[in-house]
Amino acid sequence: MTRAVRLGPRSLLTLALVSAVGVVAFGWPFLAPPTSRVGTHTQDAPWLFAGLLVLLVAVVAAAIAESGLGPKAVAMLGVLAATGAALRPIGAGTAGIEPMFFLMVLSGRVLGPGFGFVLGNVTMFASALLTGGVGPWMPFQMLAMGWFTMGAGLLPGPERTRGRAEVRLLAAYGFLAAFAYGTAMNMAGWPFMGALASNIAFDPHTGVPANLARFVTYCLATSLGWDLGRALVTVVLTLTLGPALLRALRRATRRAAFEAQVTFEASER
DSSP states (O other): OOOSOOOOHHHHHHHHHHHHHHHHHHHHHHHSOTTSGGGGGTTTHHHHHHHHHHHHHHHHHHHHHHTTOOHHHHHHHHHHHHHHHHHTTTTTTSTTOOTHHHHHHHHHHHHOHHHHHHHHHHHHHHHHHHHTOOSTTHHHHHHHHHHHHHHHHTSSOTTTOOTHHHHHHHHHHHHHHHHHHHHHHHHHHGGGSOTTTOTTSOOTTSOHHHHHHHHHHHHHHHTHHHHHHHHHHHHHHHHHHHHHHHHHHHHHHHHHTTTOOOOOOOOOO
16 A cells, blocks of 8 residues: 655654653643642643644654655645545534544545644644634644544554455544544643633642543533544444545555656657
């Protein structure tokens, strides 16, 4: 199977470092002890982390691009990102109906983890511009969607697993990853509710077990239905449209020959 981008050691290291920083940006409420002074800056943290993530995502995108994102791959990236950005507003505000997620799963599977990470970032950025959803949450969405799409490219058996088995694998991944994405985004916004707003908000003076219980309750109370809707829509679209779209993506990838070297022959006069 031809992939648009192969991750080299430099890109792999950069992506690992950015992901590590991203984990800290998402999960700092469970990493900082109650005696830490981090809790006194809960209103500043989203802007700090947002700015940091923008820079880091730009670094990893540049590193991956340097490893082989040629003009044909950029064209494919633009088409898929524009399609995903156009799909996202469909059903917005209605029970988590977000059809873009199944497109990200299939694209990441066919085009590989490096391409998938960049595609997830660019799609969420374009979608935010399209829908007016620009704010401190946007870099978190970009990084989470990059992980979501990259994960599909890391699933086992890309050369051997085809047909119904592959579609079922992608549907199962999409179901679980849709919940993981929702949980990650909950974690990004939950610490900034303010302890006085609710008894399920983050409390910087409480230990990890108590805050974890608060977070689980917060997820169940606020986003379980939305995440379930997103997961079910992803499964249904993957099972119904997945086989045809996988064939189309693979055919386009083979014809584009992303990794083929371009050579020029001298003309005779």
